[in-house]
Amino acid sequence: MDLTGKKVTLHDMCLRDGMHPKQHQITVDQMVTIAKAMDEAGIPLIEVTHGDGLGGASVNYGFPAASDEEYLTAVCKEMKNARVSALLLPGIGTVDHLKMAVDCGISTIRIATHCTEADVSEQHLTMAAKYDDLDTVGFLMMAHMIEAEELVTQLKMMEDFGANCVYITDSAGYMLPDHVTSRVALARAELRPETELGFHGHHNMALGIANSLAAVEAGANRIDGSLAGLGAGAGNTPLEIFIAVCDRMGVETGVDLFKAMDVAEDLIVPLMDDMVRVDRDSLTLGYAGVYSSFLLFAKRSAEKYGLSSRDILVELGRRRTVGGQEDMIEDLALDMAKARGGN
């Protein structure tokens, strides 16, 4: 694989996707400290939101340590070079949240929908595109669930609504490098040349790096990852490793590798409640194609109802659940406990 001379924009997920393993309890101070260190290391774009995006504070997904407004306000004003992004899932957050985040100083808004449902993002992308300097991104989740042609149709819809960048998102960490290559290559060929293309991976099958490289080779120029991999499931593409690989392959990231390593080791790892890694449950997410943030919910329900979290996750995959259906997990666990004859 020859990627020499390619340029990619790296986007760190610790302070948004990393909220999942932290049960949304990262404090404002921790966010500011981490974001400043990332800025210092040259990471150009940092996502800061509740794990489930703006407006995610809920019984269903968990109440965070602080509001999106508090996190965003505190982080945005401390950034020297880095820009800050926020995520929004229509159906959870609304355009009111979008306006609030813009007022807090974000430069990028990412509107996320399930891969077949891009049309629910029209309201939000259209509004975002009206802001002059707002980087407007469409983000198609669980992209492994449909074939490349259908995925591209959905990406183009987001492009038409006003996205200047669209993402192929492997929310379940299910994709193999070939899946990434075929989807990214077709998207690159079919989208407008000026539209940026991104890839967001999860490391559930330990393919975060390989898949991100495949994405870059096929034409993606934005790559999501998180330092030390802090993210849902087995985490996101471990960013400091990806930076090291990019350095070796001659891909320009603009990030200082050693500084990035230090942030990962000195700030992110100590923050982890449990080591974020590929283990039996997170591997099951990738293997069964399950939304990564279901992990802790399945573990908790398994414990509460005396079930196997792996069984719960496999069943969630079989039922083709999509992102946001966290409420399904306790319901399913109750069904499984009933079927087993207990409780």
Added chain:
Amino acid sequence: MSKKVKAAIIGPGNIGTDLLVKAMRSAYIEPVWMVGVVPESPGLARASELGLKITADGVDGMLPTMQEDGVQICFDATSAYVHAENSRKVNQLGAVMIDLTPAAIGPFCVPTVNLAEAVSAQAMNVNMVTCGGQATIPMVAAVSRVQAVDYGEIVATVSSKSAGPGTRKNIDEFTRTTASGIEKVGGAKNGKAIIIINPAEPPLLMRDTIHCLTVDEPDQEAITKSIHEMITEVQKYVPGYTLKNGPVFDGKRVSIYMEVEGLGDFLPKYAGNLDIMTAAGLRTAEMYAEEILAGRFVPTAA
């Protein structure tokens, strides 16, 4: 056959047509007009076959003969954007408007919770909240009538095929209107609504999760009893309204897991979300009709 109140349905799409099929069975409502805007609409053709007068000129096409035709109740199954204008026009000619769009210009109405109130207030426009609201607000109310609810949150999961273009284009209306209904009708101090669209095949039945956070420790026995009673009430017009699991009590959290199967009149059974809207709309109209037939209410020009 007893006398019925004549009604018009505005919007010959899936919702309007399903409503028509249900209304044809009603003992109180006689649908006489179907109003559309597209001449070649299959919904208009179907209504015409069933003996209704039709127009493709919108509400304006019905207005000249509306009073002559005896229309006293109108259902709006179009969109929030045109609803206010439709409502103003039919109200002027003395017909009550039952709003199935998320426009919410009139008071919210959830039949099992506050229909009697809305009818006795003789409001000329009532709003049916949203599909998610109809499916979940009765449960929030079932808890809040036992004890104070600080926070009510609902998650409505609907099949991709049952989420129409109107819902998709304006999904924020769903979350805002439903959240407001959870507070105003459900009785929760603060409300939040989440909607998830799932494209699985075969399409999944509408699922609804209701989480309430009570102010004090929940009275498990009283809440459980209240929930079961409320479900029986809703089942009178939506037989497929089913408690799947719960109530689960966890500290001050009360969680209720519901499934809604539609009657399958015109819409498929999985579209319980749409069925519960048309059923609630019709139930509301019937209650108005009873008042009108009994001479207790004479709808008059607003």
